Amino acid sequence: GENVEQHPSTLSVQEGDSAVIKCTYSDSASNYFPWYKQELGKGPQLIIDIRSNVGEKKDQRIAVTLNKTAKHFSLHITETQPEDSAVYFCAAMDTGRRALTFGSGTRLQVQP
Amino acid sequence: EAGVAQSPRYKIIEKRQSVAFWCNPISGHATLYWYQQILGQGPKLLIQFQNNGVVDDSQLPKDRFSAERLKGVDSTLKIQPAKLEDSAVYLCASSSTPYGYTFGSGTRLTVV
Numbered sequence: 001g002e003n004v005e006q007h008p009s010t011l012s013v014q015e016g017d018s019a020v021i022k023c024t025y026s027d028s029a030s031n032y033f034p035w036y037k038q039e040l041g042k043g044p045q046l047i048i049d050i051r052s053n054v055g056e057k058k059d060q061r062i063a064v065t066l067n068k069t070a071k072h073f074s075l076h077i078t079e080t081q082p083e084d085s086a087v088y089f090c091a092a093m094d095t096g097r098r099a100l101t102f103g104s105g106t107r108l109q110v111q112p
Numbered sequence: 113e114a115g116v117a118q119s120p121r122y123k124i125i126e127k128r129q130s131v132a133f134w135c136n137p138i139s140g141h142a143t144l145y146w147y148q149q150i151l152g153q154g155p156k157l158l159i160q161f162q163n164n165g166v167v168d169d170s171q172l173p174k175d176r177f178s179a180e181r182l183k184g185v186d187s188t189l190k191i192q193p194a195k196l197e198d199s200a201v202y203l204c205a206s207s208s209t210p211y212g213y214t215f216g217s218g219t220r221l222t223v224v
Contacts, residue, residue: 006154032211043116043203043215044155051211089154095210098143099168102154 002027004092006103013080014111021106023090024072030092033066033073034100038087047088048075080110114138116216118204124222130192133219137185137206143167144181145213146189147203155203161187194223 003026013019025033031052036044050057050064050073057064061080066073077084087107091100117136125131137144142163147155158177160168163184172179176195181187191198201220205213 004154034212036215041217043205043217045215046212049211091154093210097168098207098210099145099157099160100155100213102156104154105152 002030002092002094002101004090004101004103006090006106008106009104010107010109012109012111015080015082017080019075019077019080019084019108019110021075021088021090021108022072023074023092023103024070025092025101026071027092027094028071029094029096032093032095033064034091034093035062035064035075036089036091036102038089038105044089077108080108082110082112084108085110116204116206116214118202118216118219120219121217122220122222124224125194127196127223128193130190131194131221132188132190133202133204133221135187135189135204135216137187137204138208138214141206141208141214142184143207144187145205145207146179146187147205147215149201149203149218151200158189158202191221194221196223199223 006023034049038044063076087105090103093100144161146158149155161181179189201218203218205215207213
């Protein structure tokens with residue numbers, strides 16, 4: 001089955017700096033890669049996703065890049081704000097199976 | 113649209129007792145998932161339903177866990193008997209397409 005590795009496990013940045021979180025996956029059949037943000041006491045919330053026919057996608061301060069050859073994808077957050085502080089999860093899915101496999105999470109702390 | 117509803121929000125039980133969680137997905141979402149999230153880890157799939165049929169339950173500990181989705185709408189997840197290692201957040205999610213699950217807020221289970 002699919003295995004997703006995520007790093008770093010914790011990341012502390014100053015407000016206004018950029019943050020980068022990286023993930024690798026093992027199953028070459030995976031073709032959908034979402035990122036979720038989870039705040040304390042809440043379920044994961046989808047913030048951005050990318051499909052395998054696209055190399056990069058951007059939504060305001062958030063961008064995701066995908067390298068299918070190397071089987072890795074990354075989340076980039078620019079101009080970080082204190083409200084970006086949360087746990088971020090990457091995930092991968094073969095849309096034929098429709099079940100996400102998650103990474104272990106990155107706790108992002110944005111220092112004001 | 114209304115989100116994924118889960119209840120209860122919190123549950124504390126003694127080991128060897130039984131417990132049940134309830135999930136009401138977003139209206140019209142045919143696919144429903146139960147995930148287990150142990151503290152400090154990413155969510156792990158327990159079971160996936162398509163309408164009222166099971167698509168994938170390969171990671172469900174069937175000696176103690178059971179789940180059903182009667183009439184293809186609401187779902188219940190049961191644990192009997194509970195073990196200490198079952199302490200986790202149980203997340204329900206639903207989707208209408210392969211892309212973009214919507215998660216509920218989860219049920220936090222503590223087994224003492």
